[in-house]
Amino acid sequence: MTQPVIEMSAVGKRFGKLTALDEVSLTLGEGEVLGLMGHNGAGKSTSMKLILGLIRPTRGTLKVFGHDPGGAAANDLRLRLGYLPENVQFYEQLSGFEVLDYFARLKRIGTGVVKPLLERVGLGHAMHRRVKTYSKGMRQRLGLAQALIGEPRLMLLDEPTVGLDPMATRDFYGMVDELRGRGVSVILCSHVLPGVERHIDRAAILGQGRMLASGSIDELRQAADLPLVVRLRTARAPERLAESLRPHGVLARQSGEGRLELEVPVRAKMAVLRELAADPETADLALEPPTLESLYAHFDGTIRDRAAAEPAPATAIDAQQGVSA
Numbered sequence: 465m466t467q468p469v470i471e472m473s474a475v476g477k478r479f480g481k482l483t484a485l486d487e488v489s490l491t492l493g494e495g496e497v498l499g500l501m502g503h504n505g506a507g508k509s510t511s512m513k514l515i516l517g518l519i520r521p522t523r524g525t526l527k528v529f530g531h532d533p534g535g536a537a538a539n540d541l542r543l544r545l546g547y548l549p550e551n552v553q554f555y556e557q558l559s560g561f562e563v564l565d566y567f568a569r570l571k572r573i574g575t576g577v578v579k580p581l582l583e584r585v586g587l588g589h590a591m592h593r594r595v596k597t598y599s600k601g602m603r604q605r606l607g608l609a610q611a612l613i614g615e616p617r618l619m620l621l622d623e624p625t626v627g628l629d630p631m632a633t634r635d636f637y638g639m640v641d642e643l644r645g646r647g648v649s650v651i652l653c654s655h656v657l658p659g660v661e662r663h664i665d666r667a668a669i670l671g672q673g674r675m676l677a678s679g680s681i682d683e684l685r686q687a688a689d690l691p692l693v694v695r696l697r698t699a700r701a702p703e704r705l706a707e708s709l710r711p712h713g714v715l716a717r718q719s720g721e722g723r724l725e726l727e728v729p730v731r732a733k734m735a736v737l738r739e740l741a742a743d744p745e746t747a748d749l750a751l752e753p754p755t756l757e758s759l760y761a762h763f764d765g766t767i768r769d770r771a772a773a774e775p776a777p778a779t780a781i782d783a784q785q786g787v788s789a
């Protein structure tokens with residue numbers, strides 16, 4: 465087995481009396497993409513800074529490419545790391561080209577890399593404009609180009625898609641996929657990134673400095689054991705259907721005329737699907753496993769206001785009393 469890129473074992477970090485990280489363990493392999501999630505103050509940036517060697521753990525051990533990131537190998541290690549900080553800021557009076565050239569020199573890399581990198585992040589057309597004329601998304605792209613200088617083997621990206629429009633977000637994830645394909649390891653740090661699950665291998669959820677859960681999305685789904693959502697179009701009376709599915713532990717809500725939303729316990733999935741598929745009144749059904757957002761909400765212990773996010777509130781069905789508002 466190849467050596468892990470990051471090995472964090474029971475790491476703790478205190479700032480005076482405040483415990484920012486407590487007994488956090490984490491490994492990251494070559495070419496793996498990890499989504500590091502958590503609420504404000506959960507300890508995400510502290511973890512990044514530890515990996516970058518900017519601060520030292522109070523307890524536990526941390527190795528990056530097999531070395532202590534704050535030790536003797538720190539300078540060499542930094543050349544293998546790319547970091548996009550949250551709220552990235554640059555010298556406003558310089559052009560994008562000049563900014564990137566400056567950072568390339570800091571990494572002792574020649575000017576030759578600057579233009580291709582700016583083109584790679586879609587800033588080729590604006591490279592000679594001053595940064596003060598750049599939009600938020602353009603600045604974020606410049607930040608990404610800065611993080612990519614020197615072809616790092618580990619990228620730490622803090623809130624990378626904040627301020628990016630949907631197309632730019634898509635391009636960004638395309639780049640993450642490409643990096644992964646080249647064996648680069650990536651940590652994407654965020655509260656929650658909508659749409660991120662297709663692009664990450666694993667997620668780690670921090671809460672108040674502790675690791676609440678980590679694993680692949682499938683592993684997190686198993687651990688959370690959240691119900692699956694089945695969206696159903698049916699000609700059957702909602703209360704009848706709710707009654708017949710009740711023994712499976714299914715919770716049914718009406719979400720429109722002839723439309724139902726069913727919360728199905730994982731253990732009852734196949735039995736319920738068989739029953740629905742065999743019913744001639746079933747017109748259509750779609751199965752939705754728990755999203756990363758709902759897994760995050762589950763592990764974080766917060767209750768998401770799903771109703772507020774949906775256009776029409778669902779209607780609860782009581783098998784005894786029929787459909788109720």
Ligand SMILES: Nc1ncnc2c1ncn2[C@@H]1O[C@H](COP(=O)(O)OP(=O)(O)OP(=O)(O)O)[C@@H](O)[C@H]1O
Nearest residue numbers: 479482483484502503504505506507508509510511
């Ligand atoms: N230099 C510091 N001195 C004192 N406390 C700090 C320092 N850096 C971080 N903290 C504290 O450590 C805790 C974790 O902070 P951290 O910045 O790692 O959180 P985060 O998960 O990145 O949050 P956010 O999503 O808001 O960026 C917070 O309570 C924060 O106030």
